[in-house]
Each structure stands twice: as structure tokens, then as C-alpha cells.
Amino acid sequence: MAQVKLSDIAKELNVSVTLVSLVLRGKAKENRISDKISKEVLKKAKEMGYQPNQMARGLRTGKSHIIGLVVADISNPFFGKIARQLENEAWDNGYQLMFGSSDENPEKSQRLIQSFVGRSVDGLIIAPTADSKEQIERLQQQKVPFVLIDRYFNDLKTPNVVVDNFDSSYEVTKLLIQKGYRRIAAISYSSGLQHIDDRVEGYKKALEDYSQDIDPQLMRAVTPENIDTDLQGIISELLSDDVNADAIFFATNIIGIKGLKILNKMNKKIPEDIAIASFDNPESYALFPTSITCIEQPIEEIGKKALQELLKQINKGKEKTETKDYVLKTKLLVGNSI
Amino acid sequence: MAQVKLSDIAKELNVSVTLVSLVLRGKAKENRISDKISKEVLKKAKEMGYQPNQMARGLRTGKSHIIGLVVADISNPFFGKIARQLENEAWDNGYQLMFGSSDENPEKSQRLIQSFVGRSVDGLIIAPTADSKEQIERLQQQKVPFVLIDRYFNDLKTPNVVVDNFDSSYEVTKLLIQKGYRRIAAISYSSGLQHIDDRVEGYKKALEDYSQDIDPQLMRAVTPENIDTDLQGIISELLSDDVNADAIFFATNIIGIKGLKILNKMNKKIPEDIAIASFDNPESYALFPTSITCIEQPIEEIGKKALQELLKQINKGKEKTETKDYVLKTKLLVGNSI
DNA sequence: TATCTTCGCTCTATCGTTTTAGCTAACATT
DNA sequence: AATGTTAGCTAAAACGATAGAGCGAAGATA
Structure with a gap:
């Protein structure tokens, strides 16, 4: 059973694809589509189980609503927790995450980043490995929105979310x-x-x-x-x-x-x-x-801040974004081990 | 700096987009493109830093080379490790992973799965929550390749990778x-x-x-x-x-x-x-x-098997795939706690 | 009655690829 | 000289959505 598309709905109701698209994106009012037709479209779409094809949409709009996450190792609980936090924050904003583990290997990191860029991710959250400065610089040139977490380069002006x-x-x-x-x-x-x-x-x-x-x-x-x-x-x-x-x-x-x-x-x-x-x-x-x-470390805060900062960049579009540096405070927990 | 596309390369070399596409996909020989032009294209592509637009490619081919992973919680080390294993195995086969955490909540799981389907993932690896049987059945009807891991439904014939x-x-x-x-x-x-x-x-x-x-x-x-x-x-x-x-x-x-x-x-x-x-x-x-x-639990094996099984399904395409059930053996480690 | 607005919708181009079919020039064949 | 082959390329139509411009009919205005 192939996915149902806009044209299927349009055909059923004898209206144009454009109309269906407008209605389903909530642009009915501003394009003065009649309430009657609007409702029919909404109903039919639900009935047929319409799911927009994000590749088509992404191709047209240039936005994938995907964020790429590059960490050293997703199975490291530290990064696992960060990933989880990012996921929550992303989902609430209509984004989903792809991830990749670099194993602290700059070549792997480079492959991952470029692969993500090829997939037109809207932005990247990166815990950069050593010797990956050039990759990050290249990303800046390519004007791909990104935020560095956990690590940073002290001779590179980038948006970072790190701890002190x-x-x-x-x-x-x-x-x-x-x-x-x-x-x-x-x-x-x-x-x-x-x-x-x-x-x-x-x-x-x-x-x-x-x-x-x-x-x-x-x-x-x-x-x-x-x-x-x-x-x-x-x-x-x-x-x-x-x-x-x-x-x-x-x-x-x-x-x-x-x-x-x-x-x-x-x-x-x-x-x-x-x-x-x-x-x-x-x-x-x-x-x-x-x-x-x-x-x-304030893991929740790292994830939250990083994603918020990234979204800010994404939404600003081509405007110049002053890159904020977040240096979060840690908490010293004194135990009996000393 | 916008991404360079096939037509940019084509224009530079005064050849058709088709030719560039064929060469870059290694189909030069079988389409008898001359070695000379082939080399030029390859060189130019590298020089210009061409990265295929996966959304366009995906739209055209119907394959995203993305696999969706639905687990209870990616920050649970058990799932983190599985994710990592899946990632490795996927990468080696030209795939990347998107993930989502269901928190054992069927509604969330449903949203995640449908979102992944909308993104035209080529397949799904799912650790299903309770009360998500209908979702899985629906997936079967939609003929979306998937493999269940860790959990399963004993009255549903699905490809599973679980332990005894x-x-x-x-x-x-x-x-x-x-x-x-x-x-x-x-x-x-x-x-x-x-x-x-x-x-x-x-x-x-x-x-x-x-x-x-x-x-x-x-x-x-x-x-x-x-x-x-x-x-x-x-x-x-x-x-x-x-x-x-x-x-x-x-x-x-x-x-x-x-x-x-x-x-x-x-x-x-x-x-x-x-x-x-x-x-x-x-x-x-x-x-x-x-x-x-x-x-x-043999976590590495779970990840590896699950992905292999999924790839098998993906590659078989429309042919009927007999669904294999993998029940892996665990290892009883006897410690001093008993 | 003729013209202007507004309403409610549709047409068409476009995003960057892949794929199918076809075209032209050069060469070989009879 | 007419025809058939082949090598080497190109044109055009998809894929499924979005966006901008446009169009006919009804109502408002003069």
C-alpha cells in the first residue's frame, strides 16, 4: 500500500492539489478557502491516513526539520543523556535527530558531518573531536547552523555550550x-x-x-x-x-x-x-x-541550551547571528571518597 | 554558499546533467561515457566539493537510506549500546539512523513511528511498548520493513530479535x-x-x-x-x-x-x-x-542481527519475506551476590 | 449597464535528482 | 551510395510537495 499523497486526496474531492496542501498546512483562512471544503479536506486526509512526504517537502522548502548530532559515542551515558535531552527539546519544536558516533576520530567525524550536510540537516550539534578544527571552520563557511557542546576550540569563535x-x-x-x-x-x-x-x-x-x-x-x-x-x-x-x-x-x-x-x-x-x-x-x-x-555537569541544561541556541540560528536565517558562548556552572558534590 | 549541484558541474564542463549524474554514480562505463569526460567530471566534482542532495535523490528513488530507531529511552545504557551497534552496522551498509524515545508510552511511540514513515525511512527497528500492537500491525499493512527488538507480541507474526x-x-x-x-x-x-x-x-x-x-x-x-x-x-x-x-x-x-x-x-x-x-x-x-x-544479554549480537534482518527485508523489496525469529542465548554470570 | 473588488479556487514552475528514451555523428557493411 | 551499427552523449519526464501568479464568477460601486 503506497503512501497516500496530496494528489490522491485532491482527486477524491475533485479539487486542486494546491487547495489540499493549503488546507492541510493550516493556510486555509489566509487563502480564503471555504470552511466547507476545508472541513472535507481535513476529514478525507484523516480518513486516508495522509502523511506528508518529508523528502518532497524538504526538497521544495529547503528545510528537513532534521538535526544532526555528532558525539564521541552514543553509548556513553553522558552523551546518551544529552541525546535524550536534545531529542525532547527538538521534538517539541518539530525537529527530529539523526546521530553519529565519531569515536574521537577526526576522519569519522568529518564523514559524519558531511553526510549530515548532504542530507540537508537544518543544523548540527557537535561534540567535536580533537583535530577537527578545519571541519568546523568549513561548516562556518558553508553557513550551516551548528552548536558545539562539551568541547570547543579556544582559537575559534563558535557558538558553544560547555561547562567551566x-x-x-x-x-x-x-x-x-x-x-x-x-x-x-x-x-x-x-x-x-x-x-x-x-x-x-x-x-x-x-x-x-x-x-x-x-x-x-x-x-x-x-x-x-x-x-x-x-x-x-x-x-x-x-x-x-x-x-x-x-x-x-x-x-x-x-x-x-x-x-x-x-x-x-x-x-x-x-x-x-x-x-x-x-x-x-x-x-x-x-x-x-x-x-x-x-x-x-548540568546535562539537561546543556542539551536544552544547545538546542535552543541552534534553533535561534536556524530561524534567524541569513541574518548575522552573534554567537553566544554558554559556560555553564557545574556542581561539586562532596562525598565520602575524600 | 549554496550547496553545489549536478547542474553546476554540468555547466562548468558544458555537458548534460545526466552525464554528470551517471559518472558520479559510477555508471559511466555501462553508459559508455568516455574516460576523458569521466575523469573531468570526477575531478570537477571533487574540486567543487559536490555532495549529492539526499532529499532530491530520496524523492526520486524512494529510498532515504535512513533507518528509524524507536526505543524506550536512548539514555538507558542498554538501548544506548544497541543504538551504537545498529549505528555501526548501518553505516557500513550506507545507512544512517534517526532515533526516538517512546518512554513506554504507546501514543508517543505511534507518533514517532508515523513520523518516521513520513520521512520515508527505509526501515524501522522498534523496541515496542505495551499496547502498541495495532501500530505494528498497521506497519505490516503499510509494508514498511521493520524488526522488533528486545520485546515482541506473542500473537503477532513479526521479525523479532529477542533473547530467551x-x-x-x-x-x-x-x-x-x-x-x-x-x-x-x-x-x-x-x-x-x-x-x-x-x-x-x-x-x-x-x-x-x-x-x-x-x-x-x-x-x-x-x-x-x-x-x-x-x-x-x-x-x-x-x-x-x-x-x-x-x-x-x-x-x-x-x-x-x-x-x-x-x-x-x-x-x-x-x-x-x-x-x-x-x-x-x-x-x-x-x-x-x-x-x-x-x-x-548479547547486546552486540542483538544490534547486528536486527540490522542484518532489516536490510534483508529492505533489499528483498516487494518479494515475500519469510520472517525469521531470532531468539538469542544469554549468558548467566555467577557472582558473589548469591 | 459597465467597471471594480472580492471570493474561492486552479495553473504552473520549481526544488535536485534519476531514469527512460532518443538523437547525432562516425564508422562499418554490402 | 545507401544502409546499419555503435559510440557518446542529451532531452524530458518523473518523484511529491510548495509558492506565486492568475482566473472566472459573484457581488459592490458608480
Whole structure:
């Protein structure tokens, strides 16, 4: 059973396709279509189960009412939650989402973005990978509306919705110092991601400000690809008598979850054997016996703001859009892990 | 900068649009386009950064190369992981995904499905909610290719990719009995979802087969909407002297995670105070100090199979497709929680 | 009665592709 | 020299919607 189209309805009622189109789009009044015919059309359309063909409509109007979402990995709960928030907000505004996972790989990201552009998405929400600056610049040239989330490029003027990574890390590190920890380690990604670097910088700044030594042995990084193998070794080293860390700051949820898993397996007591703090507050942490001190991101707000900002851009059309930068505040949740 | 189109390339090279189209789709040889012109077209297209307009192409060919995914909630890690698997498999076959979350709400599910159909998706992967049987039947009438995952309707002949819910629950319950537990509770959803019912049935059958009483006080259910409030009360009751459960079987990952969270808060020792088993093996469980006995679903396989089956349907076109039913095996992971 | 408005609708072009059919020039065949 | 083939391309019609211009009849105005 083929989809019913405007012309099918028109034929049934012996009216023009245009009339049907106008009525169904609610433009009957302003085009002085009689109420009688209007009602008939509406009725018939419902009866026949008419669903507008969005490809045809999109081709004609140039709007797809689709938003493309590029994240590192949709199965990462952080991005999953953001996706969900975006979805809700988009749906309420008549949009739907397509998504793609970049795996922090710039080539993949590029393919995804260009594919979305080819599909004439009306806009993009992107959590950009490292080394994807050119892609974003190209997008700007192409005048495709987009908003960056979670990450950003500090030498690129783009609309971003991010959190105050530096300050948050600074605060949690400061707290650790105040609690008396003196060998505070940090484990981050060595991936060239600005927002991760910011987190590390915040950590370092706090150490400096409170006259702590910055020991390279304590500042460690894993690569996203080898995290599973890397992390085990790093944590062992940090806990060795040689390095002797008394606290670890995990710079992301993934690192945190995997890190805690490892500590669990090593039967380490927290905070007795080692204190823990983490960026992000994934649901998993609630299952850990000790409540984890963490920096909770306002995920709902990120999604909401990002979509609102994107819609603003989309609706402004060709007018110049001053690009707003949203730096949202995180929440420091102090648990028993420190 | 408007997107470059076929006619732009054609104009530049003084050839017809048809020729450009043929060349770019690799149909040059069979249409005996000269190598010389072919190369020129390819070069020019690259130079101008041509990206086919998928809406136009889709309108003409009737194929969108989009697959619609309807799940209960994309931010549920179970569905997030499935989504990811589907994405990979889809991408390798030239497809991309749109998604929508139904929140177990049939109206929302209906809106989503019809919206996807209106977008001319080439197929749908659906984790159907309760009371959505009519929607699925309608889909069948509309001859839209689709595959159901995770859930199914036992009186509807559809292509499904599910796990052996009954057997898995039976096995884990049997194991609990064999370990000596005599007051085994089960907490499930009261949502009319067949697969959840199957899990409960498996649990009951094991109790029967091993001559255990089936105590209604031990068979509890929460509603998806009120899970947070419901669960706390139910667990308290189960642990009361009155009911005196010695083991709890959580029927889903959501219930399990929230349940463990509550037990953590109540400072219950597992398995000393209460033994625990669960359907699903979310990553969170790894952070729980006691390894959880659980039924692990082959998520990768579900995604892969579902997409392959869908592609089969899509490619068969109008031919009759015998609908295969895939019932995948789960893995019983025995932990220290029992 | 002739002209002007308004009403209620229709005609036609268009969006960027793909697809079918066909056209022209060059060459081969008899 | 007339005819048939083939190579190499092009023209035109879709796909299903939207948008702008237009058109005939009825009522209003002079």
C-alpha cells in the first residue's frame, strides 16, 4: 500500500492539489478557502491516513526539520543523556535527530558531518573531536547552523555550550588539598581535547596556588583507544610505594568508572587507601559503596541550551547571528571518597 | 554558499546533467561515457566539493537510506549500546539512523513511528511498548520493513530479535534455589510487556519445578513512571520480618541499578542480608563491591542481527519475506551476590 | 449597464535528482 | 551510395510537495 499523497486526496474531492496542501498546512483562512471544503479536506486526509512526504517537502522548502548530532559515542551515558535531552527539546519544536558516533576520530567525524550536510540537516550539534578544527571552520563557511557542546576550540569563535572545566577542576583539587592530601594524582586523556586540557590546567593551577609540587609522576593520561590496558598500569604505579599517591582525580566519567572498577578489583579501600574525586557523576557511581566526590555537569541544561541556541540560528536565517558562548556552572558534590 | 549541484558541474564542463549524474554514480562505463569526460567530471566534482542532495535523490528513488530507531529511552545504557551497534552496522551498509524515545508510552511511540514513515525511512527497528500492537500491525499493512527488538507480541507474526527471557530467568531462579534460598522475590515491571512477563513466568516455573511455594508477597512489580517511589517501599517490605525475603531477582537493568542503589543506602550486606540476581549486566554493576549474579544479554549480537534482518527485508523489496525469529542465548554470570 | 473588488479556487514552475528514451555523428557493411 | 551499427552523449519526464501568479464568477460601486 503506497503512501497516500496530496494528489490522491485532491482527486477524491475533485479539487486542486494546491487547495489540499493549503488546507492541510493550516493556510486555509489566509487563502480564503471555504470552511466547507476545508472541513472535507481535513476529514478525507484523516480518513486516508495522509502523511506528508518529508523528502518532497524538504526538497521544495529547503528545510528537513532534521538535526544532526555528532558525539564521541552514543553509548556513553553522558552523551546518551544529552541525546535524550536534545531529542525532547527538538521534538517539541518539530525537529527530529539523526546521530553519529565519531569515536574521537577526526576522519569519522568529518564523514559524519558531511553526510549530515548532504542530507540537508537544518543544523548540527557537535561534540567535536580533537583535530577537527578545519571541519568546523568549513561548516562556518558553508553557513550551516551548528552548536558545539562539551568541547570547543579556544582559537575559534563558535557558538558553544560547555561547562567551566577549569574552575571545576580547580575547586575540587583545592578541596583535596584542604582536606590534607598531598600526593594528588590526575588521570586524563592524552587526546588534544581542549576541555580536557582545561581540566588538567585547573588541577595544576590549584596545586600551584596552594604551593604544592607539581609532580609529573602524578599527572597521567590514557589514550581513548588503549584505556583498558593503560589504566590498570597507571593506577598500579600511582599506588606503588615509589609514587605513593594519596588521591586520584579522574578527569572524565569513562576514566572514573573504569578506574573505580580497577580499584574494586584491587580491593582498595576508599578513601583509606586512596581518595577519589571525579569529573562527571555517572549513575554507576551510586553503586559504589563509598559516595564519590564529583563534579556534576548540568546535562539537561546543556542539551536544552544547545538546542535552543541552534534553533535561534536556524530561524534567524541569513541574518548575522552573534554567537553566544554558554559556560555553564557545574556542581561539586562532596562525598565520602575524600 | 549554496550547496553545489549536478547542474553546476554540468555547466562548468558544458555537458548534460545526466552525464554528470551517471559518472558520479559510477555508471559511466555501462553508459559508455568516455574516460576523458569521466575523469573531468570526477575531478570537477571533487574540486567543487559536490555532495549529492539526499532529499532530491530520496524523492526520486524512494529510498532515504535512513533507518528509524524507536526505543524506550536512548539514555538507558542498554538501548544506548544497541543504538551504537545498529549505528555501526548501518553505516557500513550506507545507512544512517534517526532515533526516538517512546518512554513506554504507546501514543508517543505511534507518533514517532508515523513520523518516521513520513520521512520515508527505509526501515524501522522498534523496541515496542505495551499496547502498541495495532501500530505494528498497521506497519505490516503499510509494508514498511521493520524488526522488533528486545520485546515482541506473542500473537503477532513479526521479525523479532529477542533473547530467551523465560529460560534465562528460569535458570537463574533455579540456581538460587539450588544455592538454598527459599524466599526468593522478583521485582518486575507491571507494564504488560510480554518479555517482562516471560521473565516472571520463568521465575515462577522454576519455583514450581523445584517445589517452592509461589508467594504473591514475593512477586512485586513497579510501574516505569513511579519506579523511584515504588521501589523503595517494595524493597523495605521484602526485607521486613513479615515478608522476610532472602533473595531478590531484579527483572531489568533499571530496576537492578535503582534497587542496588537503595540497598546501598540501607547499608544492606550482599549476599549476607539479601542475595541478589539480575537480568542484564549494566556497566554500573562493576562498581558494586560484590559481583552481581546476572543474565547478560548479547547486546552486540542483538544490534547486528536486527540490522542484518532489516536490510534483508529492505533489499528483498516487494518479494515475500519469510520472517525469521531470532531468539538469542544469554549468558548467566555467577557472582558473589548469591 | 459597465467597471471594480472580492471570493474561492486552479495553473504552473520549481526544488535536485534519476531514469527512460532518443538523437547525432562516425564508422562499418554490402 | 545507401544502409546499419555503435559510440557518446542529451532531452524530458518523473518523484511529491510548495509558492506565486492568475482566473472566472459573484457581488459592490458608480
